[in-house]
Structure formats: C-alpha cells, structure tokens
Amino acid sequence: MAGSTLEIKNLHVSIEGNEILKGVNLTIKGGEFHAVMGPNGTGKSTLASAIMGHPKFEITEGSITLDGEDVLEMEVDERARAGLFLGMQYPSEISGVTTSDFLRSSINAKRGEGNEISLMKFIKEMDEALDFLEIDKNMAQRYLNEGFSGGEKKRNEILQLMLLKPEIAILDEIDSGLDIDALKVVSKGINKMREDNFGCLIITHYQRLLNYITPDQVHVMMQGRVVKSGGPELAQRLEAEGYEWIKEELGIEDETVGQNA
Amino acid sequence: MTVETKLPYDKDYIVQFSQDRNEPDWMKTLRLQALEQADSLDMPKPDKTKIDRWNFSRFNPNYAEGHAISSLNELPEELKALLDVENPPKNLLIQRNHSVAYHTLSEELKEKGVIFTDIFTAMQNHSDLVEQYYMKDAVSVDEHRLTALHAALMNGGLFVYVPKNVQIVEPIQVVFWQENPETALFNHVLVVADESSSLTYVENYLSQNETEETVANVVTEVIAKDNAKISFGAVDHFAAGTTTYMNRRGVTYRDASIDWALGQMNDGHTVFENLTHLIGDNSSGHAKMVTVGRGKQIQNFTTKSLHIGQDSDAHILQHGVMKEGATAIFNAIGKIEHGATRSNAEQESRVLMLSEKARGDANPILLIDENDVTAGHAASVGRVDPMQMYYLMSRGISQAEAERLIIHGFLAPVVKQLPIASVREQLTELIERKVY
Ligand SMILES: Nc1ncnc2c1ncn2[C@@H]1O[C@H](COP(=O)(O)OP(=O)(O)OP(=O)(O)O)[C@@H](O)[C@H]1O
Ligand SMILES: [Mg+2]
Numbered sequence: 001m002a003g004s005t006l007e008i009k010n011l012h013v014s015i016e017g018n019e020i021l022k023g024v025n026l027t028i029k030g031g032e033f034h035a036v037m038g039p040n041g042t043g044k045s046t047l048a049s050a051i052m053g054h055p056k057f058e059i060t061e062g063s064i065t066l067d068g069e070d071v072l073e074m075e076v077d078e079r080a081r082a083g084l085f086l087g088m089q090y091p092s093e094i095s096g097v098t099t100s101d102f103l104r105s106s107i108n109a110k111r112g113e114g115n116e117i118s119l120m121k122f123i124k125e126m127d128e129a130l131d132f133l134e135i136d137k138n139m140a141q142r143y144l145n146e147g148f149s150g151g152e153k154k155r156n157e158i159l160q161l162m163l164l165k166p167e168i169a170i171l172d173e174i175d176s177g178l179d180i181d182a183l184k185v186v187s188k189g190i191n192k193m194r195e196d197n198f199g200c201l202i203i204t205h206y207q208r209l210l211n212y213i214t215p216d217q218v219h220v221m222m223q224g225r226v227v228k229s230g231g232p233e234l235a236q237r238l239e240a241e242g243y244e245w246i247k248e249e250l251g252i253e254d255e256t257v258g259q260n261a
Numbered sequence: 262m263t264v265e266t267k268l269p270y271d272k273d274y275i276v277q278f279s280q281d282r283n284e285p286d287w288m289k290t291l292r293l294q295a296l297e298q299a300d301s302l303d304m305p306k307p308d309k310t311k312i313d314r315w316n317f318s319r320f321n322p323n324y325a326e327g328h329a330i331s332s333l334n335e336l337p338e339e340l341k342a343l344l345d346v347e348n349p350p351k352n353l354l355i356q357r358n359h360s361v362a363y364h365t366l367s368e369e370l371k372e373k374g375v376i377f378t379d380i381f382t383a384m385q386n387h388s389d390l391v392e393q394y395y396m397k398d399a400v401s402v403d404e405h406r407l408t409a410l411h412a413a414l415m416n417g418g419l420f421v422y423v424p425k426n427v428q429i430v431e432p433i434q435v436v437f438w439q440e441n442p443e444t445a446l447f448n449h450v451l452v453v454a455d456e457s458s459s460l461t462y463v464e465n466y467l468s469q470n471e472t473e474e475t476v477a478n479v480v481t482e483v484i485a486k487d488n489a490k491i492s493f494g495a496v497d498h499f500a501a502g503t504t505t506y507m508n509r510r511g512v513t514y515r516d517a518s519i520d521w522a523l524g525q526m527n528d529g530h531t532v533f534e535n536l537t538h539l540i541g542d543n544s545s546g547h548a549k550m551v552t553v554g555r556g557k558q559i560q561n562f563t564t565k566s567l568h569i570g571q572d573s574d575a576h577i578l579q580h581g582v583m584k585e586g587a588t589a590i591f592n593a594i595g596k597i598e599h600g601a602t603r604s605n606a607e608q609e610s611r612v613l614m615l616s617e618k619a620r621g622d623a624n625p626i627l628l629i630d631e632n633d634v635t636a637g638h639a640a641s642v643g644r645v646d647p648m649q650m651y652y653l654m655s656r657g658i659s660q661a662e663a664e665r666l667i668i669h670g671f672l673a674p675v676v677k678q679l680p681i682a683s684v685r686e687q688l689t690e691l692i693e694r695k696v697y
Contacts, residue, residue: 052651052655053651053655054651055647055651075654075660076651076654076655077654077655077657077658077659077660077663079655080654080655080656080657080658081657085655085656086655088652088655091652092646092648092649092651092652094649094652094653094666094667094670095670095671095673096669096670096671096672096673096674096677097666097667097669097670097673101666102653102656102666105656105658105662105666106656106657106658109656109657109658109659109662110657143670160656164656164657
C-alpha cells in the first residue's frame with residue numbers, strides 16, 4: 001500500500017463543556033485529496049484542530065489513528081513527526097524568530113538528532129520553494145508571520161508544507177483572503193505535493209479552489225458531523241445551489257453545531 | 262546621620278587617591294565636594310523596589326591594578342569569547358580591575374583626532390575636555406547618595422571623543438573585567454560625539470564573584486552634539502555577589518540620535534537607569550533593553566525619554582524574562598515638556614514569566630505637558646503564549662525547543678541590534694545559560 005492512512009472514527013470533541021463534533025467518520029489515504037465544505041460554525045476547524053492536538057479541545061469519544069497508531073495518545077509535536085501537518089486558518093505570529101530559522105528547526109525536528117539537514121542543502125531547498133511559490137526571498141529573514149498580510153501567511157503555510165513533506169496534510173481555509181494570482185500559486189504548491197505518499201484534507205468554502213485542485217472526494221459538514229459525501233460534482237452543485245437542498249434532503253433546520261438533527 | 266552608615270573613607274583617603282592618580286585639581290575638588298554631599302543625600306528611590314537593605318555600603322573602593330597582557334590569547338576563555346581573537350578589533354580597550362590591560366586604537370582614528378583612552382589618562386592629556394562634560398549635562402553629582410558616592414570614589418572608566426565630522430565605521434569595543442572579587446567598581450564612561458560625527462560603541466561588564474559581596478556603581482554619560490549619531494551597545498554580566506547601580510544616560514542635541522541596545526544579564530540585585538535627554542530639535546533616542554532574571558535576584562529597570570526639543574522622537578522597548586524566584590520592575594517613562602511640539606514618545610514593556618514564583622511588573626508612564634504630540638504605550642506581563650507553542654509544536658518542534666525559540670525571539674530586539682558578532686553571540690549564550 002502506498003502512503004499513510006489517517007482514520008477518524010466516531011469522533012466527538014468538546015470545548016469548555018460544549019460538544020462541537022458529534023461523531024465524525026473520515027478516512028484519508030496517501031494519494032487522495034479530500035475536500036471538506038460546510039457552512040460557518042459547523043465544526044470544520046474543530047476537526048482540523050482535534051486531529052493536530054490543539055490544547056483547548058477535548059476528545060470525549062471516538063478515535064484517530066495514523067497507520068494504526070493512536071494519534072490521540074501523541075503530543076502535538078509527536079503528531080507532526082509522525083507525518084501530520086495542519087495549515088492553519090489563523091497562523092500565530094512569533095516575534096524574534098525568523099521564518100528561515102523556524103523552518104530549519106522544524107525540518108531538523110523531523111529528521112532527528114545526528115541527521116540534521118546541512119545549511120547548504122536547507123538554503124537550496126528553501127530558495128527553490130520560495131521561487132516556486134513566488135515569495136520574496138526577504139520573507140525568509142522576517143520574523144515568522146509577524147506583520148505578514150493574510151495572503152503572505154497562507155503562502156508561508158504552503159512553504160512549510162512543501163519543505164516538511166508530511167504524509168497527511170490538513171489545510172484549513174488555505175484559500176481565504178487570497179487574490180486570484182495567489183490562489184493559483186498556492187494551488188500550484190499543493191498540486192506539486194500530489195503523489196501516492198501524500199494525502200490531503202482541504203477545508204474550503206469555495207469551489208474556485210477546487211477548480212485548481214481537483215478533489216477525489218467532497219464531504220459536507222453540518223451540526224458537527226459529515227452529513228454528505230460525494231465526488232467533485234458535489235462541490236460544483238454546492239457552489240451553484242448553496243446548502244439549502246442538503247438541509248432539506250436531511251431535514252436539517254439549523255446546521256450549526258448547537259443543534260441536533 | 263547615624264554612626265553605622267558613616268562612610269568608611271574620608272577626605273584624606275580621597276585626597277590620597279586623587280594624588281596617586283595625578284589628577285587635575287578640578288577632579289580632586291569635585292571628589293571632595295561629592296564626598297560631603299554623599300553623607301547627607303538620600304539613596305535613590307527606584308519606583309516599586311525597596312533597596313534600603315541591599316548592599317550598597319559594604320565594599321572596598323581601593324584601586325586594584327590588573328596585569329597587562331600583550332596578546333589576547335592570554336585571556337581566559339570567557340573573555341576570549343567576547344572578542345574576535347583571530348581578527349583583533351582595531352579599537353579595543355580591556356580594563357582589568359581598574360587599570361588598562363590591553364588597548365588599541367587604529368592609526369587612522371588617531372590621525373583624525375579621536376580620543377579613546379582610560380579616564381585617568383584622559384584627565385592627564387585632555388583635562389579641559391573631560392572637565393567640560395564630566396557629570397555636567399547628563400548626570401549630576403548631587404542626584405542622590407549613589408551618584409555622589411560615584412563621583413567621590415570613581416576608580417575606573419574611560420573617555421571617548423569623536424571630533425566634528427569624523428565617522429567611525431568600525432565599532433569601538435570595550436571590556437570591563439572585574440577580575441578581583443573584592444574591590445568595588447566605580448566606573449565612569451564618558452562618550453562625546455562632536456557635531457556631525459558618528460560612532461558605534463560596544464561595552465561588556467564581567468565579573469565572577471559568586472559569593473564575595475561587592476558593589477558596582479557605574480555612571481555612563483553619552484553626549485551626541487548637533488547631528489551626531491551614536492549607536493551604543495552593552496552587555497552587563499556582573500556575578501551574583503555584586504550589587505549593581507547602573508546608570509546610562511544620553512544627551513542629544515539638534516538632529517542628533519542615540520540608539521541604545523542594552524543586554525542586562527547581571528546575576529545580582531540591580532538598579533538600572535537609562536535616560537535620554539532629547540534637548541535638541543529633531544533629535545531621537547531609541548532604547549532597547551532586555552534582561553533575564555533568575556534565582557532570588559531583584560532588579561529595577563527604568564528607561565526614560567525626556568523630550569525638550571521639538572520634533573523629538575523616542576522609542577523604548579523593555580523585554581524581561583523572569584524565572585525561579587526572580588523579581589523585576591520595569592518602569593518606562595516618556596516625559597514631554599511644554600514646548601516640545603510634535604514630539605513622539607513610544608514605549609513597550611513586556612515581561613515573560615517562566616515560573617509561578619517569579620514576579621514582574623511593567624509600569625508604563627507618560628507625562629505630557631504639551632498638546633501637539635503623539636505617544637503610545639504597550640505593557641504586558643504574561644506567560645508563554647500557548648497558541649504560539651501549539652503552532653511551533655505542530656511543525657514537530659519539541660515543547661522545550663519551542664519555548665527556547667519563543668524566549669530567544671522575545672529577547673531578539675537587543676541581540677539583533679548589537680553591532681559586533683562576538684558580543685551578539687555572547688549575549689545569546691548568556692540568555693541560554695540563564696534561562697536553562
Ligand atoms: N474556543 C472556542 N470556545 C467556544 N466555542 C468555540 C471555540 N472554538 C470554536 N467554537 C465553536 O465551535 C463551533 C464550530 O467552530 P469551527 O471553528 O469548528 O467552525 P468552522 O466550521 O471552521 O467555521 P468557519 O467556516 O466559520 O471557519 C462554532 O460554534 C464555534 O463558535
Ligand atoms: Mg474554520
């Protein structure tokens with residue numbers, strides 16, 4: 001079998017006592033691109049955060065495994081080293097730490113002690129990725145995300161993705177706030193990753209991203225669950241018709257997580 | 262004045278000290294006046310820190326000669342690390358205890374009339390020039406007991422003078438090495454950049470007295486005449502046994518600027534003051550200060566800009582990391598006098614707490630006596646941001662390493678600004694050593 005498998009089963013997640021995810025099932029394999037769509041406040045970012053191990057979220061039921069290993073038992077950094085990556089909707093700004101130093105630390109964390117990347121090789125790889133993503137080389141010497149525009153932050157997430165080469169990536173609204181040129185560049189970066197050993201979960205509100213990155217499967221979240229799955233045509237129908245028809249089909253009145261079907 | 266607090270040195274001591282150094286009369290007179298004043302003046306009262314039980318009275322002020330060296334290779338490793346031994350700095354002075362151990366000044370700068378020499382030699386050769394600036398416009402003798410004591414007992418230091426229109430590109434580097442653990446250091450640094458000149462200056466203080474108690478009472482006066490530009494960097498690292506009073510003060514005249522980058526890495530109790538008097542129109546003072554507190558260390562930091570000239574501009578940045586049972590107060594003061602129109606006073610004080618027992622307090626103070634000005638302040642005391650930790654760890658970086666990156670990043674503003682690579686590395690290493 002090529003690549004890794006991330007398996008999410010019956011996942012229930014709470015924050016401060018409120019249940020937000022109410023039984024999510026999803027399997028992502030190497031070589032597959034999945035899109036997750038859904039109205040605001042339906043639990044998409046929560047799913048991404050729970051997979052990565054965000055400190056505020058509590059898993060109350062269900063499981064997440066990566067190639068059979070229990071992800072929920074791992075610390076955040078262990079999850080990353082096991083092959084998971086989350087491109088965040090709102091990346092943190094870290095003052096005083098240059099993007100380049102951060103990237104090198106991340107790469108070396110994954111490679112492990114005694115196997116650090118040489119400075120020459122690192123600079124070469126970073127420069128190539130910067131060029132590919134049409135990012136100004138000066139950005140590597142700027143402090144991580146500090147004062148970056150929304151679009152620059154997103155490009156920076158993709159830069160990290162390309163250099164860290166995870167097994168499974170989750171990209172949370174990587175397209176939001178991007179102008180059309182940036183959208184093309186970011187899509188180009190994600191598509192370059194496409195191979196049998198790389199699986200990706202793309203959270204987005206817009207079909208336009210999926211015009212550039214064709215998903216193998218599309219999932220719709222409502223009320224903290226995946227309520228519908230299909231092929232790329234599902235995203236197109238959502239773009240054309242919105243979510244009403246799904247709600248009608250499933251008898252959902254309020255799609256946000258506070259409600260139950 | 263009760264008997265116990267009476268100073269252990271008298272007029273005769275001072276007269277003898279001054280004669281031994283062959284000082285000009287004005288200096289002897291100033292010392293004697295200061296001694297008298299010291300007896301009656303109060304201790305300084307740094308905001309929110311009680312220093313009356315700190316050791317500012319038990320010390321030995323005697324002049325201690327240090328061995329001169331002929332090559333930097335003779336230095337212990339800790340000092341070598343401060344210098345580029347392979348490529349020795351062209352303009353370097355190492356003061357060992359109270360005497361000069363090593364000194365170079367490039368021919369080029371000598372020819373241009375730059376003076377860079379220890380304070381005693383300066384008083385021999387340039388008495389008038391030193392007298393013109395010594396404790397006149399920046400720091401006054403009678404501010405409080407410690408400034409008066411400083412003036413009375415001054416036993417080391419140096420004088421830098423950059424003539425008009427002379428630009429010093431290569432930094433001037435100075436190391437004050439308090440090798441003798443028993444004698445006190447009453448160091449005086451006087452830096453004068455004349456009109457339209459520029460200077461980059463970097464100094465290090467260093468001692469190793471972990472247990473022996475002593476005092477460092479340092480006054481630094483930095484004068485930037487019209488259109489002069491001074492970049493002043495420092496890393497202080499007095500050991501735990503030293504109680505420190507560190508006063509660095511600048512005066513900027515028209516169109517002049519002073520940029521301070523100060524790494525405060527002392528291990529003992531410290532009162533720190535950095536003030537820039539923005540006297541001239543369109544002058545500026547940018548002060549960046551970082552510190553790490555550990556153990557039971559208590560520190561008080563006051564960074565201040567005093568705006569007198571119009572269009573004067575000041576930025577203050579103070580960042581402190583507090584661990585174990587350390588305490589620190591950070592006072593940032595922007596004072597704009599009436600008439601200093603269109604001045605700008607910005608400040609930022611941030612404290613990062615690494616333990617439950619550490620204490621830190623940031624006090625932003627703006628005192629504004631003029632309408633047409635801009636000012637801003639930000640202050641915070643908090644822990645390492647869990648969202649930043651999450652972000653870094655989500656890239657595979659371990660918790661310990663993520664925290665390390667965040668702390669170094671937090672202290673980077675000063676590290677980055679220090680113009681000498683070896684001193685930058687030393688500060689980074691001191692941070693590493695103090696934090697871990
Ligand atoms: N820290 C939090 N505290 C309280 N409620 C939260 C918190 N984070 C998320 N929620 C709630 O959980 C629900 C789901 O949020 P989530 O961010 O997962 O939605 P989303 O589907 O990603 O929405 P969007 O499309 O707007 O990004 C929302 O109702 C949100 O208010
Ligand atoms: Mg979201």
